[in-house]
Amino acid sequence: MPSLKDLKIQINSVGSTKKITSAMKMVAASKLRRSQEKAEASRPYSSRLEEMLFSLSKSSLSGEGVIKLLTGSGKKENYLIIPVTADRGLCGGFNSSINRDTAKYIRQLEKDGKSVKLITIGKKSRDFFNRIMKDKIEESFFDLGSKGVNYDIALKISDKIQNLFFENKFDVCILIYNKFISAITQEVAHQQIIPLEFKENKKDLSQESKDISIYTYEPDEESILKNLLPKNVSIQIFKILLESNAGEQGARMAAMDNATRNAGEMIDNLTLKYNRTRQAFITKELIEIISGAESV
Amino acid sequence: MENFIAFDLVSPETLIFSDEVGLIIVPGEDGDIGVLPGHSKVISSLRPGRVLVYGKDKNLLKSFFVSGGFVEINPNKCIVLGEEVFVISDLNKDNLKKQLDNIEKDKSEKKLEEHNKINLMIKAIDAEYYLKI
Numbered sequence: 001m002p003s004l005k006d007l008k009i010q011i012n013s014v015g016s017t018k019k020i021t022s023a024m025k026m027v028a029a030s031k032l033r034r035s036q037e038k039a040e041a042s043r044p045y046s047s048r049l050e051e052m053l054f055s056l057s058k059s060s061l062s063g064e065g066v067i068k069l070l071t072g073s074g075k076k077e078n079y080l081i082i083p084v085t086a087d088r089g090l091c092g093g094f095n096s097s098i099n100r101d102t103a104k105y106i107r108q109l110e111k112d113g114k115s116v117k118l119i120t121i122g123k124k125s126r127d128f129f130n131r132i133m134k135d136k137i138e139e140s141f142f143d144l145g146s147k148g149v150n151y152d153i154a155l156k157i158s159d160k161i162q163n164l165f166f167e168n169k170f171d172v173c174i175l176i177y178n179k180f181i182s183a184i185t186q187e188v189a190h191q192q193i194i195p196l197e198f199k200e201n202k203k204d205l206s207q208e209s210k211d212i213s214i215y216t217y218e219p220d221e222e223s224i225l226k227n228l229l230p231k232n233v234s235i236q237i238f239k240i241l242l243e244s245n246a247g248e249q250g251a252r253m254a255a256m257d258n259a260t261r262n263a264g265e266m267i268d269n270l271t272l273k274y275n276r277t278r279q280a281f282i283t284k285e286l287i288e289i290i291s292g293a294e295s296v
Numbered sequence: 297m298e299n300f301i302a303f304d305l306v307s308p309e310t311l312i313f314s315d316e317v318g319l320i321i322v323p324g325e326d327g328d329i330g331v332l333p334g335h336s337k338v339i340s341s342l343r344p345g346r347v348l349v350y351g352k353d354k355n356l357l358k359s360f361f362v363s364g365g366f367v368e369i370n371p372n373k374c375i376v377l378g379e380e381v382f383v384i385s386d387l388n389k390d391n392l393k394k395q396l397d398n399i400e401k402d403k404s405e406k407k408l409e410e411h412n413k414i415n416l417m418i419k420a421i422d423a424e425y426y427l428k429i
Contacts, residue, residue: 038309038310041309041310041311042308042309042310044304044306044311045306045307045308045377046308048306048368048375048377049366049377052339052366052368150309151307151308151309154308215337215338215339215368216336216337216338216339217338217339217340218324218325218326218329218338218339218340218341219325219326219340219341223325223341224339224340224341224366227341227364227366228341228366231379234308235308238308
């Protein structure tokens with residue numbers, strides 16, 4: 001049986017863990033609010049951009065250079081996969097689900113005879129893929145979360161992707177990230193950013209197309225498209241980073257809430273055990289005294 | 297016809313300005329575009345320069361510097377998607393000049409772009425100054 005002192009130490013240590021987890025929960029909750037606001041604030045830009053892009057994409061331009069971001073390189077042989085994780089752990093299955101899904105997807109692609117390259121975002125995916133497929137990693141980006149996501153980072157990542165694309169290093173680029181569904185649920189999602197895919201529903205689009213046809217383009221459609229396409233890549237990445245960041249905070253909040261609750265339960269159990277042990281000791285001592293007195 | 301037009305100025309990070317205004321001047325790729333209520337529908341890309349926002353009685357409300365982006369103009373709404381957006385009155389000429397000096401040491405192509413941008417920003421501050429007197 002553990003001694004009373006051991007139990008006391010155990011109770012105290014669980015107590016201090018509980019304090020830490022509940023503090024982390026609070027921090028995550030306030031960060032979640034902030035990153036949600038940020039995600040909200042970026043929405044007008046990305047939705048406008050998408051609308052413009054959609055109307056332009058229908059003018060069916062073909063050609064070399066930047067237009068390829070829209071049409072693709074005509075092949076589907078080389079894939080660039082970008083798993084987006086957090087820099088830090090203690091957020092439940094947030095990082096591991098991305099890593100697991102990415103690894104599975106890569107194996108699937110390789111089975112189909114495609115070649116795969118990786119750009120990792122976040123320290124957790126960097127560490128994971130450094131262990132299992134180091135040779136595939138083109139570049140790793142991390143330290144995004146410390147000051148909150150900003151557009152410059154998204155720009156850097158998109159520059160890297162576009163450089164690789166125009167060097168013909170890959171044909172298809174897919175980001176794998178945690179889609180923010182609610183504060184406590186995230187879902188692993190794949191988004192293809194090169195070549196571009198439109199996901200809006202059809203009803204909206206037919207409405208839009210009637211409106212958009214009367215626009216005057218200045219200087220002309222093609223040169224606007226040339227500006228718009230690279231921008232769209234960085235905006236998509238920015239959007240995904242924001243969403244992933246919000247998801248991370250949400251996941252951390254939920255994980256820490258669970259941990260706090262578990263610690264509370266553990267303390268209750270340990271306290272019960274402590275009291276029982278204490279009583280047992282007292283009883284034992286009493287019996288010793290009584291039996292000692294009887295034998296005299 | 298109405299004497300105002302809804303105007304939104306958004307950067308990738310946030311919505312910067314949203315109100316009903318009288319006139320907006322945006323630096324279009326092929327030249328400045330003055331947007332009055334009832335303007336025909338135009339989509340244009342922007343060159344780095346000043347976005348000037350005038351109130352309903354044509355007084356200057358606010359001026360911004362955009363480093364590029366797009367504008368979508370409708371008869372009753374104008375939206376500017378700026379790449380980087382600064383409020384000109386928040387910019388500090390001395391700081392910008394310092395940045396310029398730092399950049400001058402590095403002569404790569406990327407820096408050249410940055411260099412031009414900051415030069416234009418300084419010009420915009422100057423222009424702002426003359427506009428006020």
